[in-house]
Amino acid sequence: MSEALLEVRNLSVGYRIGAGTVHAIDDVSFTVHEGETLGLVGESGCGKTTAGRAVIKVMPANASITGGEVRYRGRDLVPLSNEEMRAIRWNEIAVIPQSAMNALNPVYRVGRQIEEVIVQQDGASPAEARARAEELFRLVKIDPGRLAHYPHQFSGGMRQRALVAMALALNPALLIADEPTTALDVVSQDRVFTRVRALQKRLGASMLLITHDMGLVAENCDRVAVMYAGRIVEQADTRTLFGAPVHPYTLGLKNAFPSTTRPKDEALISIAGAPPVLLEAPRGCRFAPRCPFATPRCRDEDPALRPVGPGHHAACHHTALAGEMRARAVLSETWTAGAP
Amino acid sequence: MADAGTPSPPGAAAPRAPAPPRALRGWRRLWQPFAGRHLAIASLVVLAVFVFVGVFAPWLAPHEPLEKHYQDDGRLMRLLTPTGDFWFGTTLYARDVFSQVIIGTRSALVVGVITAAAMTLIGLNVGLVAGYFGGWVDSFLMRTTDVVFGVPLLPFAIVALSLLDRSTWWIIALMAMLFWPITARVVRSQVLSLRERPFIDAARISGAGHLRILYRHIAPNVMPQAFVHGVFGVAWAITTEASINFLGFGDPYTVSWGTIIYDVFTSMVSFKAWWWFVPPGLCIIIVTTAFYFIGQAFEEVANPRLRER
Numbered sequence: 001m002s003e004a005l006l007e008v009r010n011l012s013v014g015y016r017i018g019a020g021t022v023h024a025i026d027d028v029s030f031t032v033h034e035g036e037t038l039g040l041v042g043e044s045g046c047g048k049t050t051a052g053r054a055v056i057k058v059m060p061a062n063a064s065i066t067g068g069e070v071r072y073r074g075r076d077l078v079p080l081s082n083e084e085m086r087a088i089r090w091n092e093i094a095v096i097p098q099s100a101m102n103a104l105n106p107v108y109r110v111g112r113q114i115e116e117v118i119v120q121q122d123g124a125s126p127a128e129a130r131a132r133a134e135e136l137f138r139l140v141k142i143d144p145g146r147l148a149h150y151p152h153q154f155s156g157g158m159r160q161r162a163l164v165a166m167a168l169a170l171n172p173a174l175l176i177a178d179e180p181t182t183a184l185d186v187v188s189q190d191r192v193f194t195r196v197r198a199l200q201k202r203l204g205a206s207m208l209l210i211t212h213d214m215g216l217v218a219e220n221c222d223r224v225a226v227m228y229a230g231r232i233v234e235q236a237d238t239r240t241l242f243g244a245p246v247h248p249y250t251l252g253l254k255n256a257f258p259s260t261t262r263p264k265d266e267a268l269i270s271i272a273g274a275p276p277v278l279l280e281a282p283r284g285c286r287f288a289p290r291c292p293f294a295t296p297r298c299r300d301e302d303p304a305l306r307p308v309g310p311g312h313h314a315a316c317h318h319t320a321l322a323g324e325m326r327a328r329a330v331l332s333e334t335w336t337a338g339a340p
Numbered sequence: 341m342a343d344a345g346t347p348s349p350p351g352a353a354a355p356r357a358p359a360p361p362r363a364l365r366g367w368r369r370l371w372q373p374f375a376g377r378h379l380a381i382a383s384l385v386v387l388a389v390f391v392f393v394g395v396f397a398p399w400l401a402p403h404e405p406l407e408k409h410y411q412d413d414g415r416l417m418r419l420l421t422p423t424g425d426f427w428f429g430t431t432l433y434a435r436d437v438f439s440q441v442i443i444g445t446r447s448a449l450v451v452g453v454i455t456a457a458a459m460t461l462i463g464l465n466v467g468l469v470a471g472y473f474g475g476w477v478d479s480f481l482m483r484t485t486d487v488v489f490g491v492p493l494l495p496f497a498i499v500a501l502s503l504l505d506r507s508t509w510w511i512i513a514l515m516a517m518l519f520w521p522i523t524a525r526v527v528r529s530q531v532l533s534l535r536e537r538p539f540i541d542a543a544r545i546s547g548a549g550h551l552r553i554l555y556r557h558i559a560p561n562v563m564p565q566a567f568v569h570g571v572f573g574v575a576w577a578i579t580t581e582a583s584i585n586f587l588g589f590g591d592p593y594t595v596s597w598g599t600i601i602y603d604v605f606t607s608m609v610s611f612k613a614w615w616w617f618v619p620p621g622l623c624i625i626i627v628t629t630a631f632y633f634i635g636q637a638f639e640e641v642a643n644p645r646l647r648e649r
Contacts, residue, residue, distance in 0.1 A: 089547035094545075097538060103541070105543070105557050163542075
């Protein structure tokens with residue numbers, strides 16, 4: 001396997017709120033290799049966005065990294081000052097933000113915003129920046145004449161692609177795409193993401209794709225990490241994760257998305273209940289209260305992330321029973337009977 | 341609107357985007373607030389006349405404003421009713437009212453514009469910093485704003501001017517010192533909302549520092565509101581300066597609309613010499629009203645909710 005570009009080790013992030021500290025992510029580790037796309041999936045609030053934000057250290061004022069390391073090309077970013085981080089943001093690690101639709105400043109022309117980033121971070125002359133911006137617009141298939149327009153004159157998909165162009169402006173080595181297409185309809189989603197993928201391949205960049213869209217993950221990622229309640233519960237290459245998942249949460253997540261091979265009139269199966277509130281570390285496995293396969297041991301003992309196959313890790317006590325769980329997981333009564 | 345990214349067969353020329361609505365440029369954009377607003381357009385015309393008079397005041401005034409005029413027999417030409425020679429008549433001291441009003445136009449506009457600019461500058465910065473940084477910076481600045489907001493302007497100006505030089509510059513400084521809280525509050529409330537917007541987050545992600553975010557990304561978004569209050573500020577400044585001068589706390593050696601009315605009042609001829617105080621009084625009313633209407637036109641652009649449904 002190629003070299004590690006980004007290594008997140010035992011990272012924990014807490015949000016201070018009135019009632020205490022919410023441990024949004026707890027002891028999370030993952031690696032993005034050169035040229036690879038890692039998918040980080042999970043339901044809303046599982047900490048996937050927090051994890052992405054912690055990498056570039058742009059977080060809300062009440063959030064702080066409480067432990068662990070974020071190694072980028074071998075250098076730990078956690079102790080770096082804001083000034084040092086600013087040199088890394090965008091030049092090295094670029095982000096396509098979650099609300100990309102509104103990420104352009106309404107009072108400036110789109111071209112000016114892109115050129116400004118290039119001039120600012122790269123020290124290019126305005127003419128070079130202009131040429132670069134035009135090239136980028138052609139790459140994301142927008143008429144370069146549109147650089148002279150304001151964001152409100154763009155459609156949603158165009159704005160998103162303009163953001164992609166902006167993120168790629170400085171040839172970043174790592175692209176963090178945080179729900180890059182959620183606000184778009186499926187057709188635009190596909191169009192935007194096809195561009196992103198083609199460009200990523202062409203520029204040889206790595207990508208951390210944060211999403212809850214299993215379809216997007218299946219199509220685009222080399223490896224996948226599944227997050228639940230601030231922890232990574234399963235990590236594997238995409239084929240293995242979709243073909244032979246081990247963790248009950250992954251099984252449930254798979255059920256919750258339509259499949260082209262299952263009969264189309266079959267209802268989707270959802271996981272009953274809600275994730276725990278992370279004000280204090282829950283006892284035992286975090287998924288146990290919603291897990292149809294939970295045993296007394298699950299409620300007592302916190303399972304560690306252990307290897308279950310080549311490049312395949314899972315945090316479950318019952319990985320040995322994975323085959324049986326997989327068979328039962330496709331039945332909807334499994335999920336309705338045992339759950340609270 | 342059609343999207344430029346429609347997939348095209350390989351090798352085909354890139355599809356051209358249909359011409360989108362053009363952004364209003366230059367003069368057309370400046371004109372936009374006035375389109376169809378007759379009062380605002382009329383105000384603009386009126387103001388243009390006053391600005392012209394203000395700029396060319398020394399050449400337009402037929403006489404020196406403080407020159408005393410004598411008859412052939414050596415007597416002063418006191419309190420003449422308007423004639424061909426003295427369009428607005430003369431004062432008790434035989435000075436030409438018309439020339440005084442014209443010279444006063446310049447000082448009124450200068451005082452108004454400088455005060456408004458200073459007030460906007462202070463208010464804008466206080467509002468930006470308070471709203472953006474929050475915390476104790478916000479508390480400190482906004483409590484200061486509250487205190488300044490509570491200071492009654494005229495009594496404060498009168499006391500201050502009795503201790504200081506009675507110069508127009510001090511009047512401007514005092515007004516700017518007391519007017520800025522309005523701008524600061526409006527700007528702060530805007531910034532509170534703006535700083536949470538996705539594009540500010542995006543700027544941060546792209547490596548922008550605080551100053552850059554504050555002055556490049558947030559400030560342009562609050563300029564419309566700051567500008568509107570600046571325009572109103574011109575009107576407040578002109579009336580307030582006139583009031584201070586009318587009360588006799590202004591610079592006695594400058595001619596302004598306020599001092600003219602002060603002269604009428606202290607001469608105790610208010611009931612007789614209408615031609616002496618009506619012109620400066622009308623000028624104050626007309627100019628401030630014009631600024632209000634223009635400010636309102638801009639306000640409707642800055643805040644679309646004010647538009648007539």
